[in-house]
Amino acid sequence: MRDIMRLGSSPRWSDVVIHAGAARWVEVAEDASGDAKSQISQVLRQIDATLTQIGSDRTRLLEVLIFLADLGDAPILNEMWDGWVPRGNAPIRACVQSGLAAGYRVEMVVLAAVMPNEQRDH
Amino acid sequence: MRDIMRLGSSPRWSDVVIHAGAARWVEVAEDASGDAKSQISQVLRQIDATLTQIGSDRTRLLEVLIFLADLGDAPILNEMWDGWVPRGNAPIRACVQSGLAAGYRVEMVVLAAVMPNEQRDH
Amino acid sequence: MRDIMRLGSSPRWSDVVIHAGAARWVEVAEDASGDAKSQISQVLRQIDATLTQIGSDRTRLLEVLIFLADLGDAPILNEMWDGWVPRGNAPIRACVQSGLAAGYRVEMVVLAAVMPNEQRDH
Numbered sequence: 001m002r003d004i005m006r007l008g009s010s011p012r013w014s015d016v017v018i019h020a021g022a023a024r025w026v027e028v029a030e031d032a033s034g035d036a037k038s039q040i041s042q043v044l045r046q047i048d049a050t051l052t053q054i055g056s057d058r059t060r061l062l063e064v065l066i067f068l069a070d071l072g073d074a075p076i077l078n079e080m081w082d083g084w085v086p087r088g089n090a091p092i093r094a095c096v097q098s099g100l101a102a103g104y105r106v107e108m109v110v111l112a113a114v115m116p117n118e119q120r121d122h
Numbered sequence: 123m124r125d126i127m128r129l130g131s132s133p134r135w136s137d138v139v140i141h142a143g144a145a146r147w148v149e150v151a152e153d154a155s156g157d158a159k160s161q162i163s164q165v166l167r168q169i170d171a172t173l174t175q176i177g178s179d180r181t182r183l184l185e186v187l188i189f190l191a192d193l194g195d196a197p198i199l200n201e202m203w204d205g206w207v208p209r210g211n212a213p214i215r216a217c218v219q220s221g222l223a224a225g226y227r228v229e230m231v232v233l234a235a236v237m238p239n240e241q242r243d244h
Numbered sequence: 245m246r247d248i249m250r251l252g253s254s255p256r257w258s259d260v261v262i263h264a265g266a267a268r269w270v271e272v273a274e275d276a277s278g279d280a281k282s283q284i285s286q287v288l289r290q291i292d293a294t295l296t297q298i299g300s301d302r303t304r305l306l307e308v309l310i311f312l313a314d315l316g317d318a319p320i321l322n323e324m325w326d327g328w329v330p331r332g333n334a335p336i337r338a339c340v341q342s343g344l345a346a347g348y349r350v351e352m353v354v355l356a357a358v359m360p361n362e363q364r365d366h
Contacts, residue, residue: 003265003357003360004304004306004333004357006332006333006334009331009332009333009334010334011326011329011331011334012322012325012326012329012334012337013329013334013335013336013337014333014334014335014336015336016336017306017307017335017336019265019266019306019357020142020264020265020266020357021125021141021142022141022142024306024307024336025336026336026337026338060126062126062139062141062146063139063146063231065231065338067220067338067340071221071222071223074223078134081134082133082134085133085134085135087131087133088128088131089126089128089131089136090128090131090132090133090134090135090136091135091136091139092135092136092137092138092139092146092147092148092231093134093135093148094148094187094189094229094231095223096189096220096221096222096229097220097221097222098220098221098311098340098341098342099315099340099341099342100315100340100341101315101318101339107338107340109307109309109336109338113125113126113141113142116125142264143247143263143264144263144264182248184248184261184263184268185261185268185353187353189342193343193344193345196345200256203256204255204256207255207256207257209253209255210250210253211248211250211253211258212250212253212254212255212256212257212258213257213258213261214257214258214259214260214261214268214269214270214353215256215257215270216270216309216311216351216353217345218311218342218343218344218351219342219343219344220342220343235247235248235263235264238247
């Protein structure tokens with residue numbers, strides 16, 4: 001039984017790392033040609049897909065650290081975010097403006113609890 | 123018994139999330155009208171209040187990630203920080219300059235261990 | 245038996261904090277007089293040294309959050325990083341541009357699992 005599980009390893013990073021009952025991963029938009037709204041929408045859908053992949057769901061998000069290339073996009077983020085986060089089960093959230101790779105408008109570092117059953121399996 | 127405990131959930135975020143024996147939360151000054159010294163002082167007091175709320179204390183801080191709107195405020199931060207952190211039980215700390223929401227001078231992402239007894243209760 | 249272990253505590257921060265089977269620490273170049281390549285190389289060697297100190301190794305890295313003073317240094321980072329990260333056991337990685345203390349080109353926040361045996365000892 002391994003105590004660390006990695007999904008989607010590339011030479012540069014793993015897509016997801018699971019340890020001690022929690023999964024962590026970084027999301028940027030798969031298609032960075034779109035505007036902030038497009039990229040934020042993609043990132044939220046990608047988080048959903050990863051949650052499904054690890055057998056978790058939005059109610060088990062623990063922390064999301066959000067880097068925006070332009071804090072002027074925060075209202076767009078907040079509108080989409082507020083509709084996406086489950087009421088009563090929101091993660092903690094920090095949101096700051098930082099330089100991102102060319103074309104990217106948003107980068108999110110996500111921490112989510114896996115299911116208690118999953119924890120035993122890892 | 124739930125494995126995730128959330129305090130102060132709003133539609134956008136939880137004030138505190140506790141999982142696997144550790145609590146995490148984000149602090150900005152409740153009154154952002156003040157200068158850096160005022161805001162840093164507030165944030166440190168707010169961290170104390172949250173530590174008390176979760177039945178923990180400063181000696182159990184694990185990590186504090188600090189975003190300053192202006193790194194020129196670092197000397198003010200360090201002076202207040204050094205008097206606040208318990209000797210021999212400091213957390214790890216990173217401090218970088220990032221854009222923050224208008225008026226905010228500091229944002230801290232805090233990770234602290236809850237008490238071993240608390241861990242069993244969650 | 246303490247549930248939190250700290251290494252190298254100074255009045256401002258601990259060098260390493262270990263809790264719940266994971267060690268976390270922040271690295272900047274010990275000699276910040278060099279260029280980005282020098283500093284990144286130092287930081288990676290310093291991470292190796294800390295991993296050795298805690299009885300872990302590169303295959304147990306969970307997450308590395310990288311702050312570059314200039315994202316223009318990302319190609320240098322990536323070249324050194326790709327040769328340093330163990331294939332099939334990469335951590336998750338976020339990399340953004342943030343203001344760092346004068347002279348510093350890179351700051352990394354590292355999370356690594358300690359050895360399962362070590363976890364029991366703490």
